[in-house]
Every structure is written in C-alpha cells, then in structure tokens.
Amino acid sequence: SWASIDYFGRWKAAHYASRRFFAPLLLSIEDEREHMNxxxxNDxxxxxxxxxxxxxxxxxxxxLQSGAVDVQVAPQSTTCAQELDFTSQIGEEQRRQTILVCELWQDEHVALAIATFAPNKHLALANPQIGVEVQGDGRQLTIQLQSRSLARFVxxxxxxADVIFSDNYFDLPAGRPVRVTCTLPESWSVEQAQQALRVRSVFDTY
Known part of the structure; x- marks a missing residue:
C-alpha cells in the first residue's frame, strides 16, 4: 500500500509496525489504566x-517492581499469560513518569512491548541521549543503539538513501541496547553512513 511504502520503496512507520504485529509470535499488553494484561x-x-x-x-x-512468568501457547492461538494490577504503585504523580516494559524470551530475546500510564503527549519525556555505534561487515551495516531514558518511536x-532497516520506529527503553541492520547503500563507505545517519524520537518533535 502507498499508505505504508513511499514512491522509492522505502518503508514508512506503518509498514514497520505491520511487520511487528504480523510476526508469528506477538507479545502485547492490554492496558486499562493501572491494570495491565x-x-x-502464536500464529x-x-x-x-x-x-x-x-x-x-x-x-x-x-x-520499581519486576517479575517473570512462564508461558505456553498452543498453535494458532492467543493466551493471557498474566494480569497485573499497579493501583497501589501508580498515582497521578507517577502516571507521567512510569512505564511497564515487557520482554518475551525463549533462550534468546524474541520481542519487546511497553505500555504507558498516560498518553504520549503527557509523558514527562527527557532527552534520551541515544548512544549510537556503527559497524560494517561487507555490505551489511550494523547500528547499535542505547538510551539513558525512554525514547519513543525511534x-x-x-x-x-533508499534503505530498509531490520527495524525502525521502535521504542527504546533506558539501558536496553538494540541492534538494527541494513544493507549499505551502493558505493557508500561505513564512514559515509555514520555521517549521514540521523536518529530521532518523539522527544525531538517538540
């Protein structure tokens, strides 16, 4: 659809999001104020x-609080793994400054999802100071990112350049490194890519 891919074939935010929510294994959070399910x-x-x-x-x-739960999911089905109630931890003051970060694991990291207790425009976002490290291996470019505070929709x-990344427009919680890869544009060097790389998040929009 042209709604999610531009004229040059580059993916827009909706296309990257579609790949995530159509993934064979999906971790999702149903948020109802202080209640998180x-x-x-498993498709x-x-x-x-x-x-x-x-x-x-x-x-x-x-x-502030953490936990883990084992989960088993039948083929082509969805299961509610855990219901969490943070009523005692989340008051009006904490709502803008607190998030729930969930990660799905099976020997290695499979997926990440976050939920907020306030709309994005009301979050007390600070400059995430995203650290970036760029490396090249042949024609593959690897970009390692890590932030000091939550960066939304990086x-x-x-x-x-007409580039399709392995992921884009993703959330980057504090202290959790993320690795993104892409094909190095034709005739580009790693140094050129490093200079051209632009990293932004919601914080940079206001």
Whole structure:
C-alpha cells in the first residue's frame, strides 16, 4: 500500500509496525489504566513455550517492581499469560513518569512491548541521549543503539538513501541496547553512513 511504502520503496512507520504485529509470535499488553494484561499470540503450527519478563520502571530505567512468568501457547492461538494490577504503585504523580516494559524470551530475546500510564503527549519525556555505534561487515551495516531514558518511536534514516532497516520506529527503553541492520547503500563507505545517519524520537518533535 502507498499508505505504508513511499514512491522509492522505502518503508514508512506503518509498514514497520505491520511487520511487528504480523510476526508469528506477538507479545502485547492490554492496558486499562493501572491494570495491565500480558498476552502472547502464536500464529505458528507448533506449540510455543517461553517466558515473559516484565519491569515497572521510571522513564530513566529505575526499576520499581519486576517479575517473570512462564508461558505456553498452543498453535494458532492467543493466551493471557498474566494480569497485573499497579493501583497501589501508580498515582497521578507517577502516571507521567512510569512505564511497564515487557520482554518475551525463549533462550534468546524474541520481542519487546511497553505500555504507558498516560498518553504520549503527557509523558514527562527527557532527552534520551541515544548512544549510537556503527559497524560494517561487507555490505551489511550494523547500528547499535542505547538510551539513558525512554525514547519513543525511534526513527533511523541515512540521509536520502533508499534503505530498509531490520527495524525502525521502535521504542527504546533506558539501558536496553538494540541492534538494527541494513544493507549499505551502493558505493557508500561505513564512514559515509555514520555521517549521514540521523536518529530521532518523539522527544525531538517538540
């Protein structure tokens, strides 16, 4: 659809989001104010078992409460793995400064999802100070990112180059490194890519 891919074939935010929510294994959070329900959807033809690790934390990554739950999901089905109630932890003052970070694991990291207790425009977002490290291996470019506070919907771009990243427009909670790859544009060097790389998040929009 032209709604999610531009004239040059570059993916827009909606296309990256579509790949995530159409993934064979999906971790999702149903948020109802202070009540958070954790779901895993398994679209494969085999049963799946793994673990959800969750953390109630400040935007700067200070952990307030954490836990883990083992989960088993039948083929082509969805299960509610855990229901969490943070009524006693989340008051009006904490609502703008606190998030729930959930990660799905099976030997290795599978997926990440976050939920907020306030709309994005009301979050007390600070400059995430995203650290970036760029490396090249042949024609593959690897971009390592890590933030000091929550960065919402991180956008990567290599100038005007027609690049499709392994992920884009993603959330980057504090202290959790993320690795993104892409094909190095034709005739570009790693140094050129490093200079052209632009990293932005919601914080940079206001």
């Amino acid at each position: 954790l779901f895993v959807s 494969t033809l085999e049963a799946w078992s793994g673990q959800i690790r969750w953390s109630l934390e400040t935007l700067h990554g200070e952990q 956008e990567l771009a290599l100038g005007d």
